[in-house]
Amino acid sequence: MxxxxxxxxxxxxxxxxxxxxxxxxxxxxxxxxxxxxxxxxxxxxxxxxxxxxxxxxxxxxxxxxxxxxxxxxxxxxxxxxxxxxxxxxxxxxxxxxxxxxxxxxxxxxxxxxxxxxxxxxxxxxxxxxxxxxxxxxxxxxxxxxxxxxxxxxxxxxxxxxxxxxxxxxxxxxxxxxxxxxxxxxxxxxxxxxxxxxxxxxxxxxxxxxxxxxxxxxxxxxxxKLGRKQLTVHLQEALECVPPALARWELELADAGHALIYTYDTEGDSPGIATLLAALAEAGVAFKDVHTEQSSLEDIFVSLLQEAHA
Incomplete structure (x- = not known):
C-alpha cells in the first residue's frame, strides 16, 4: 500500500x-x-x-x-x-x-x-x-x-x-x-x-x-502489547498457591477462592490447558474459568506511563 x-x-x-x-x-x-x-x-x-x-x-x-x-x-x-x-x-x-x-x-x-x-x-x-x-x-x-x-x-x-x-x-x-x-x-x-x-x-x-x-x-x-487474564474460580479456598503451580506465577484473589493467571497474548507463556491439568494433579478443584483481554485503553495508558517513567 x-x-x-x-x-x-x-x-x-x-x-x-x-x-x-x-x-x-x-x-x-x-x-x-x-x-x-x-x-x-x-x-x-x-x-x-x-x-x-x-x-x-x-x-x-x-x-x-x-x-x-x-x-x-x-x-x-x-x-x-x-x-x-x-x-x-x-x-x-x-x-x-x-x-x-x-x-x-x-x-x-x-x-x-x-x-x-x-x-x-x-x-x-x-x-x-x-x-x-x-x-x-x-x-x-x-x-x-x-x-x-x-x-x-x-x-x-x-x-x-x-x-x-x-x-x-x-x-x-x-x-x-x-x-x-x-x-x-x-x-x-x-x-x-x-x-x-x-x-x-x-x-x-x-x-x-x-x-x-x-x-x-x-x-x-x-x-504484541495486549495481555490476557485467566481467572479460575475454586471450589474451596486456598491459603497459598501450591508450589507445584509456581511456574504460572498465579495470584490468589477473592479471599482465596480464585486464582488469577496473567499472560502475554503472544510469547512463551505456559499454556492454559497445561495449567488446568496441573491444577487437577495438585488436587485443586475448580468450578469455573473465564478470560479477559487488555483493551486498547489499557495499552494506551501503559504506553504513556512508560513514556513518563
Whole structure:
C-alpha cells in the first residue's frame, strides 16, 4: 500500500520557546483509517493544523499525494478535508448554502446534486432550508463533516469528531467513515474515545509531548502489547498457591477462592490447558474459568506511563 501523506523531520516551536512538535516522522497509507491518540497538549491538533496548512511548521517537510504543502499548497490543500472541533460558520446561513460555499472556496464548480447527496448521507437534507442556528449540537457536528466533504477530498482529518455527541450519532459517524474508506478516502482521526480508535482504526499512532512514541497496525499492537487474564474460580479456598503451580506465577484473589493467571497474548507463556491439568494433579478443584483481554485503553495508558517513567 502506497503512502498518501509523508511527514519528515517536522517540528514546531512557538514564540516563547514552547516546542509543540519534536522532529516528527510519520507516513499515512492511502485508503487507511489512522487513529492518532495522545493526552491533551500532546501535539495532535498542531500536527493536523500544519498538514492542513493552518499553521506553519518550524522545520521539516510534509507532502500530500506527492504535493509539498508549502511549495504546492493549492494542490495539497485541495486534496484535504478537515473537520475541526468547533463550528466556524455564519449561524444565520442555511445548511445547503454553507456547504455549497465551502465547495466554492476550493474552486470547484457548483454541483447541487453532489451537495444533496452529501447532506442526505448525513441526515441533513431535511434541514436544508433551516438556519444553522436552529440545528442541534449533533446536527452541527454533521454539518462540519458535510463542509469538509463538499469539495470531494481524498484525505479527511477528523479532529475529535464525536466529542459531546450521543451514542447513536457516534455510531452513525462511524458508519459514514467506513463508507468513505470504501470509496478510497484516507481518514485520519484524533480522539479521546479509545473505543472509537479500537472500533475503527487500521493503524494506531501515539503522540506524547510532541513526539511519536509508537505507530503500529491495530491488530499487531493488540497482539504484541495486549495481555490476557485467566481467572479460575475454586471450589474451596486456598491459603497459598501450591508450589507445584509456581511456574504460572498465579495470584490468589477473592479471599482465596480464585486464582488469577496473567499472560502475554503472544510469547512463551505456559499454556492454559497445561495449567488446568496441573491444577487437577495438585488436587485443586475448580468450578469455573473465564478470560479477559487488555483493551486498547489499557495499552494506551501503559504506553504513556512508560513514556513518563
Amino acid at each position: 502506497t503512502d498518501i501523506i509523508s511527514i519528515c523531520g517536522l517540528s514546531k516551536t512557538y514564540e516563547g520557546g514552547f516546542q509543540a512538535l519534536k522532529t516528527v516522522d510519520l507516513s499515512i497509507r492511502r485508503g487507511e483509517i489512522f487513529a492518532l491518540l495522545g493526552p491533551n497538549g500532546a501535539g495532535k491538533t498542531t500536527l493536523i493544523s500544519i498538514v492542513c496548512g493552518l499553521v506553519n511548521g518550524s522545520t521539516g517537510s510534509v507532502t500530500v499525494d506527492g504535493h509539498d504543502i508549502v511549495r504546492d499548497y493549492r494542490a495539497a490543500r485541495a486534496l484535504i478535508g478537515l473537520v475541526p472541533q468547533e463550528l466556524t460558520t455564519d449561524a444565520f446561513e442555511t445548511v445547503f448554502n454553507a456547504v455549497s460555499f465551502s465547495r466554492g472556496l476550493f474552486g470547484k464548480p457548483a454541483n447541487p446534486a453532489y451537495i444533496e447527496q452529501v447532506l442526505k448521507s448525513l441526515s441533513l437534507w431535511d434541514k436544508r432550508n433551516n438556519r444553522i442556528m436552529t440545528l442541534s449540537g449533533g446536527m452541527k457536528r454533521r454539518l462540519l463533516i458535510a463542509k469538509a466533504l463538499s469539495h470531494e477530498p481524498r484525505v479527511l482529518f477528523l479532529d475529535e469528531p464525536t466529542a459531546g455527541v450521543d451514542v447513536e450519532l457516534r455510531r452513525d459517524m462511524w458508519n459514514l467513515v467506513r463508507s468513505l474508506q470504501q470509496d478510497g478516502v484516507t481518514v485520519i482521526l484524533t480522539t479521546h474515545y479509545i473505543e472509537e480508535a479500537e472500533e475503527m482504526a487500521d493503524r494506531i499512532g501515539v503522540i506524547n509531548r510532541g513526539e511519536i512514541i509508537l505507530v503500529e497496525d491495530k491488530a499487531t499492537l493488540m497482539r
